[in-house]
Amino acid sequence: MNLIAAVDKNWGIGLKNKLLVSIPDDMKFFRQTTTGKVVVMGRKTLESFPGGKPLKNRVNIVMTRDKDYRADGAVVVHDLDELHEELKKYPSEDVYVIGGESIYRQLLDECEVAHITKINYAYEADAFFPNLDEMPKWRITADSEEQTYFDLEYYFYKYEKK
Numbered sequence: 583m584n585l586i587a588a589v590d591k592n593w594g595i596g597l598k599n600k601l602l603v604s605i606p607d608d609m610k611f612f613r614q615t616t617t618g619k620v621v622v623m624g625r626k627t628l629e630s631f632p633g634g635k636p637l638k639n640r641v642n643i644v645m646t647r648d649k650d651y652r653a654d655g656a657v658v659v660h661d662l663d664e665l666h667e668e669l670k671k672y673p674s675e676d677v678y679v680i681g682g683e684s685i686y687r688q689l690l691d692e693c694e695v696a697h698i699t700k701i702n703y704a705y706e707a708d709a710f711f712p713n714l715d716e717m718p719k720w721r722i723t724a725d726s727e728e729q730t731y732f733d734l735e736y737y738f739y740k741y742e743k744k
Contacts, residue, residue, distance in 0.1 A: 583608055583667075583677045583692050586615060587711050588699040588736075592697055594707025599630050600655045604703040605731045611738065612680075617698060622665065624685040629654055643668055644687055662688065683709040687725060696720065696741040714741050 588608050588655035589595055596602060607686040615717035617639045628634060635655065636642035642656040645665055651658055659665045669677055679689045690712055698714065 583674050583679065583689065583694065584697075585679045585686060585690065585693045585696040586612060586698070587681060587686065588701060589711045590707065591699045591704040592707065593711045593713045594705055595686075595711045596709035597705065599626050599682075601630075602707060603701060603703075603734065605699070605701070605734065605736060607731065608699045608736070608738075611697075611699070614682070616678050620669070620672045621680045622669075622677060622685065622689065623680045625650060625651060625653075627681045627685070628656065630715070642734050643670070645688075649690050683711070686711055694743050698739045698741060699736055700739055701734060701736045719744050 585677070587595055587603070588601065590602055594602055598687070616637070620641040621637060622645065623642045625644055625648065628636065628644050631637065636653065642653075643657045643665065644658050646652050646658060647660060649660060657668055659668055676700070676723060679685060679693060696714060698711075703712055719739045722739050723742045726738040729738070731738050
């Protein structure tokens with residue numbers, strides 16, 4: 583299983599259920615990486631999308647404790663057991679965890695690869711990704727040259743579990 587996220591200097595990922603910043607090349611990378619794949623997210627992440635609609639051309643799986651929650655065009659699961667049962671239908675390498683914070687934390691140990699866009703700026707944030715640089719079992723196996731979007735510097739990193 584894979585993770586994909588954009589983080590700031592402090593591993594912040596969001597504020598008030600919105601991304602910290604929208605960088606076109608990061609969005610393009612996300613689209614190219616996840617199109618045709620399975621994306622796993624929490625309810626609040628789904629609700630943060632335009633119109634609260636699932637992402638096109640992907641299998642959308644939403645985790646929520648709300649037993650009455652429904653989302654047109656998405657598979658809704660209510661716990662890790664239900665999620666694991668649903669994920670048996672797909673190759674593990676085709677599954678991408680896309681947020682938010684609690685979903686990342688719950689599934690981090692089950693993932694082998696993390697695609698992280700690191701933005702060289704500290705935003706105000708209320709949601710954070712676990713700091714992979716502080717976890718000995720994760721290592722950077724690929725990185726990009728410095729990228730820029732206006733005055734923002736950012737890098738694409740691929741982390742893999744040892």
